Amino acid sequence: MANPGKTFVVEHLDPELEQWSSLEYLTIASESYASGAQFLLSSVPTSLKLPSNLQGAKGLNVETRGIEEIYADKKDRVCLLDPAAPKDLSPEDGDTFDIFLFGGILGDDPPRDRTSELRKKGYQGRRLGPVQMTTDTAVRVTRTVVQDRVPVDRIPYIDNPDLKINKNESTQMPFRYVKGEDGQPIMPKGMMELIIKDSEKSLDDLL
């Protein structure tokens, strides 16, 4: 590990915390912990009851304060991962920044640019290539670039994978994922089951 000990902040931007997000956050927490990084889930409303899988999760630090308040004196060390930034993240950015900020929002197709809510705060921004990633993928890629010093275009990806729901149907995920050693997109534990459950539900709603 070339440059460990970075801080990854996901600013939760939704009033609720859905099951999809909780699986993503749990994965970010355990991967950050394993790599010697800090993970902060910020701006969590006091009224929000954390789902049981996140309560006491290893590597998860929950903050009700937002990024601006937490790092008021370190603004120039914060990098916003922003799909609309003019410059891609580079391994050298690991020397320039200590804190990497992500939008805690579910991906959408077409993208609604909710990252703009964080862009308005005036942080320096970096892109992770031209394709929308899930939040846990964006953190995984950033960690690989700034901690392991792998250039963003050298990481193996899978775009828009078709996931098999049952023997007749599949569903396409409109995101970029990191390709795992098994050749499959890396996804949070339990995500595949949730995708299957949600697709069966939407099929039932159509009937």
Ligand SMILES: C[S@@+](CC[C@H](N)C(=O)[O-])C[C@H]1O[C@@H](n2cnc3c(N)ncnc32)[C@H](O)[C@@H]1O
């Ligand atoms: C699921 S994405 C949300 C993108 C969303 N469609 C939007 O409204 O901005 C969640 C977060 O991951 C990060 N992210 C995802 N893809 C990215 C990319 N290609 N470049 C930089 N950051 C990215 C951003 O911080 C973003 O706020």
